[in-house]
Amino acid sequence: MISLPGEVLTTTGAAQAATVASSKIAEALRSAILLRGAASIALSGGNTPRGAYAQLARESGIEWAKVNVLWVDERSAPPTDDRSNYRWAKATLLDAVPAAASRAVRMEAERPDAQQAALEYEQALRARVPPDAKGVPAFDVMVLGVGDDGHTASLFPGEPTVDLQDRWVATVEARGGHEARLTLTVPVIQHARQVLVLAVGVQKRDALRRVSEERGDVHATPARIIRGCLGKVFWIVDADAVGVLAGASGSTPLA
Numbered sequence: 132m133i134s135l136p137g138e139v140l141t142t143t144g145a146a147q148a149a150t151v152a153s154s155k156i157a158e159a160l161r162s163a164i165l166l167r168g169a170a171s172i173a174l175s176g177g178n179t180p181r182g183a184y185a186q187l188a189r190e191s192g193i194e195w196a197k198v199n200v201l202w203v204d205e206r207s208a209p210p211t212d213d214r215s216n217y218r219w220a221k222a223t224l225l226d227a228v229p230a231a232a233s234r235a236v237r238m239e240a241e242r243p244d245a246q247q248a249a250l251e252y253e254q255a256l257r258a259r260v261p262p263d264a265k266g267v268p269a270f271d272v273m274v275l276g277v278g279d280d281g282h283t284a285s286l287f288p289g290e291p292t293v294d295l296q297d298r299w300v301a302t303v304e305a306r307g308g309h310e311a312r313l314t315l316t317v318p319v320i321q322h323a324r325q326v327l328v329l330a331v332g333v334q335k336r337d338a339l340r341r342v343s344e345e346r347g348d349v350h351a352t353p354a355r356i357i358r359g360c361l362g363k364v365f366w367i368v369d370a371d372a373v374g375v376l377a378g379a380s381g382s383t384p385l386a
């Protein structure tokens with residue numbers, strides 16, 4: 132049995148995945164605020180997490196004025212553009228929770244001086260996300276997706292970004308059908324205290340299989356970097372996406 136590194140929560144599909152993810156995020160934020168007086172979350176884009184963000188806006192007991200909302204990655208597109216990860220997080224979460232919007236730090240990936248925008252986002256990480264013992268900003272909770280091609284964040288197959296260890300935010304050139312982007316790098320992703328990986332649908336199965344294999348190449352399947360995450364990893368999936376995979380620390384069918 133090949134298994135995914137972490138706990139696999141197998142839902143009945145996108146709707147239940149959204150509910151489970153929203154609940155896990157809310158729990159992590161409440162705990163962080165209790166423990167440290169503040170919390171930080173990094174949001175991925177794509178389609179899968181939108182339902183979770185909309186439900187998160189309705190979760191109770193979160194002191195949003197103490198939550199720092201940042202992004203895992205962003206496309207080079209205006210914040211009002213349908214391609215923008217910020218646009219969808221705003222529509223589903225920030226517009227419904229003004230306190231969250233007030234502490235959100237948008238990744239300005241559309242700026243012509245992308246390198247400067249990346250450096251400025253690193254400053255935002257320093258200011259808003261307390262470092263762990265290794266000095267790396269450690270998000271309390273990070274939402275990741277897995278692309279059908281095996282990417283995660285904006286770490287794409289065949290591109291060098293997955294190798295970067297000397298910075299926390301990187302520019303990504305437009306190539307292979309994706310636009311230019313900014314992305315958190317592997318160190319920041321792997322130091323998150325809790326990671327929720329959302330992947331539903333049969334189109335994710337091959338990528339998840341490649342992540343689950345004991346041996347593989349992160350350059351071919353960058354989502355394999357999740358295997359190196361130091362915090363707790365939850366794979367919030369459905370049966371179509373995981374097929375016969377199970378979690379290293381167990382698999383919980385939530386059907």
Ligand code: 6PG
Pocket residue numbers: 175176177178179180203204205206216275276277278279282283284285
């Ligand atoms: C992005 C995302 C990206 C996403 C995957 C999965 O900007 O595209 O951050 O990494 O998580 O592409 O997207 P879906 O959830 O739409 O399958």
